Amino acid sequence: MTDTAPRPTLEAVAARAGVSRATVSRVVNGGDGVRDILVERVRKAVEELGYVPNQAARSLVTRRHDAIAVVVAEPETRVFADPFFALQLRGISKELTAHDNQLVLLLTEGRDDHARVGRYLAGGHVDGALVFSLHLDDPLPELIQRAGVPTVFGGRPGWSGDRHGVAYVDSDNRGGARDAVRHLVGLGRTRIAHITGALDQTSAVDRLDGYRDVMVDADRRLIAEADFTPAGGERAMRELLDRCPDVDAVFAANDLTAAGALRVLRESGRRVPDDVAVIGFDDMLPVAEQTDPPLTTVRQDIEEMGRLMARLLLRGPDQGTRREGVGGTSSSVVLPTTLVRRASA
Amino acid sequence: MTDTAPRPTLEAVAARAGVSRATVSRVVNGGDGVRDILVERVRKAVEELGYVPNQAARSLVTRRHDAIAVVVAEPETRVFADPFFALQLRGISKELTAHDNQLVLLLTEGRDDHARVGRYLAGGHVDGALVFSLHLDDPLPELIQRAGVPTVFGGRPGWSGDRHGVAYVDSDNRGGARDAVRHLVGLGRTRIAHITGALDQTSAVDRLDGYRDVMVDADRRLIAEADFTPAGGERAMRELLDRCPDVDAVFAANDLTAAGALRVLRESGRRVPDDVAVIGFDDMLPVAEQTDPPLTTVRQDIEEMGRLMARLLLRGPDQGTRREGVGGTSSSVVLPTTLVRRASA
Incomplete structure (x- = not known):
């Protein structure tokens, strides 16, 4: 000391x-x-x-601290392993710094520590909280509610029940997924598989719904569950090749998952896109550019999402609707996505 | 909201x-x-x-919050780009969680924000602070001193003047560097270069001193300055090849720098280790294992350093000396390093 x-x-x-x-x-x-x-x-x-x-x-x-807490509802190991979080934090950090607010990142080893995070939030140390990567059944939203600090969520929170005024920033996950699958249909593919994200998160559920919107009555064996990680993508792709050797396209729930799927396809001797076309989600650089072949993907502006979360929190709910966006409740923003074509589909 | x-x-x-x-x-x-x-x-x-x-x-x-602040004196972009920080945070997070203390990571865009960090520390939000990657002339130590919170530094702080009781956890940077350079001498190399780290940090200065301990009267052109980044390692290696085409070994200040140097050596047609032997510092995995060829390096236990920082802070100064270690002042710990041999030297 x-x-x-x-x-x-x-x-x-x-x-x-x-x-x-x-x-x-x-x-x-x-x-x-x-x-x-x-x-x-x-x-x-x-x-x-x-x-x-x-x-x-x-x-x-x-009752002012000029400090905003950021809570990523994942163990710290994932926060540092998945570039998604670094990008979102980058946007948040820039915006908070521009308003001379201190970014207070509350790291945890996992969900067991969320009660402690709730105590810190309730303790009068910050003016508000930005929370992302929520999973269903996570006690965090309840704890935050109880803590009484203004909060903006990254991604639509998934809890049931109608809570008006919950502010969030999200991408149009369902629309983006529809665009991806329609593109695969347009390429003449008929056995289009989907590798899901972690289905206890709304982003994964929404992307699955978008896939189903286009692939009405899809063969259920064409859907394999994963968790947004490269290892999950590898496992799911092996399952798919096993169950449906005639698969001719894959829409993966994010780029990291797609990268894992590409590795397994290469090992199995399938050519991409000739035998199997692959599309990811995020347009995470450099991941999407450095896969072999470079990845066609659904772009969302992750850094901008972070910036908007911070802006929404600092401005308060009244300013929330003045943003461009394709939808969202009174104090929320849903950003459009874009299909970025590279070599994989 | x-x-x-x-x-x-x-x-x-x-x-x-x-x-x-x-x-x-x-x-x-x-x-x-x-x-x-x-x-x-x-x-x-x-x-x-x-x-x-x-x-x-x-x-x-x-006057208790069960929360400890962590300040990395680097812009948040570097915190997320350099795996060194993730490893140190991992050790800190495990130790704090084991004692039900909240890890509060204070991120900044750069040194201009350190006054704000000082205000947060002074504001009664945490019980102590862990500070690492300090640079000379950084106002942080002064601000922290003023804030009056107990602090443990990661790496020996470099400010001048004698301040008793400053607690830190460090590796034996100078001894580790000596081991590396002696190993190169033992291989029969005579034109041994050093690529430094950021010389406003004590870890870089200590490694340079260790190099000089062995290479007394070394040709000054064999020392090239860099900044612990891969890009810095590339630049410095080009300078060295330009100035001293007869260079037959390189001791780089860390693994990321060595990885950059290896790329330039390969481009220039030099074989490693036949033409030029290369040694790094850190043993950062997977970096050190995935270079081409795999990197001989000086291992320091970065995660353990983080754990010890947290332990020292939670226990208070009286417990500091009970640790194994090769030196350090009353409440500090200096951990030994080990040379790990792979293919590059």
Whole structure:
């Protein structure tokens, strides 16, 4: 531990400025009713002494911290392994920094730690929370609700029941999935498979729904469940080749999954796109460009989603609807997606 | 923003438990002097109502938050691009979680934001701070000192002046560098170059000193400056080939730098290790195993360093000396390194 110099007190500032303790307190807390000349003297003393007001005490009065918590509902190992989170955090960080707000990332080892995250949020340390990668049955939304901090979710939260005013930023997952599958149909493919994401997340459910919108009455064996990871994509692709050797196209729930599927297809001697066409989701760079062959995918602007989440939280609900977007409730935004064609389909 | 249910108050808990407000307050703040039967009734009411005490208020009394801040003195883009930080955070996260402490990662866009980090640390939101990747002239140590929070540094802080009691966890960078260069000498190499890390960091300076310990009177043109990144390693290797075409070995300040150097050597038609032997530092997996050829390197246990930082902070200074280690001041730990031989030297 550092051997710290004593922290300058309010009293020291008052003595230096030649004013009362109450005057210093009023100036520090931005209150009115202090003459300009005294405000100036207090400010000078604060600066000279390097006085930092006790924010825990001050926040009881002002209830502002200029800090926003970010909670990724995944173990920290996944937060650092999946570039999706780094991109979303990049957008959030830029926006918060532009408004001189501190980004407070609350990392956990897993869901068992979410109660502790709830306690921190409830503890008066932040002005709001940005929460993403929620899974069904996660206690977080309940804990956050109880903590009473303003919150914006990344991705439509999946809990049941109607809660008006829940703000979120999402991509048009269902529409994007439909575009991908329609493109495969347009290429003349008939045995089009889908490798899902983690189906306890709304993004995965929405993309599956988009697939089903186009592939009405699809052979159920053409749907293989995975979890948004490359390893999951490999496993699912092996299952599909086993169950349906005549598969001629795959729509994977994200680029990492598609990358895993491509590896298994190559091992099995299938040519992409000649034998099997493959489409991903995200347009995560450099992943999507460096697969072999480069990946056709559904682009969503992940960094922009992060920026919008932060903006929505800082502005408050009234400003939420002024964004371009294809839909969303009063204080939410749903961004459009675009199909990006490369070599794999 | 979420439309939140009203947060249960202290008064509501008191009413439910049939006790006074003061009694609830005493129980919640862990105070003594309350009969067991009343403690039980209050606890039950707290649980039933989902009451969360206002920690901002409570912390004024108890001064405990069960939260530890982590500050990486790099822009968030580097935090997510360099696996070194993920590994160190992994160790910290495991240790803090084991003690039910919340890891609060304070991300920034760069040094301009460090004053804001200082304000957050001073604001009574955490019980201590773990700080790593410090650069010389960074205002952070001064700001942290002023904030008055107990701190452990990752890597020996480089500021001048004698500050007793500064706690840090470091690797034996100088000894590890000596081992690497001696190994190259043992291989019969005579034109041994060094690609440095960022020389405003003590780890880079110490590794350079270790190189100089062995290569007394080394040709100064054999030292090229870089910054711990692959791009820096590429640039420095080009400079070295240009200045000293007879170079027959390279000790790079870390594995990422070595990976960059290997790429340039391959492009220039040099065989590794036949023409030029290469050694890195870190033993960062999978980087060190996946270079071509696999990298001989100086291993430091990065995850363990993170764990030790957290342990030192949670235990306090008195416990610091009980660790194994090759040196360090009263409350610091310096861990030994090991040379790991693979194909590159």
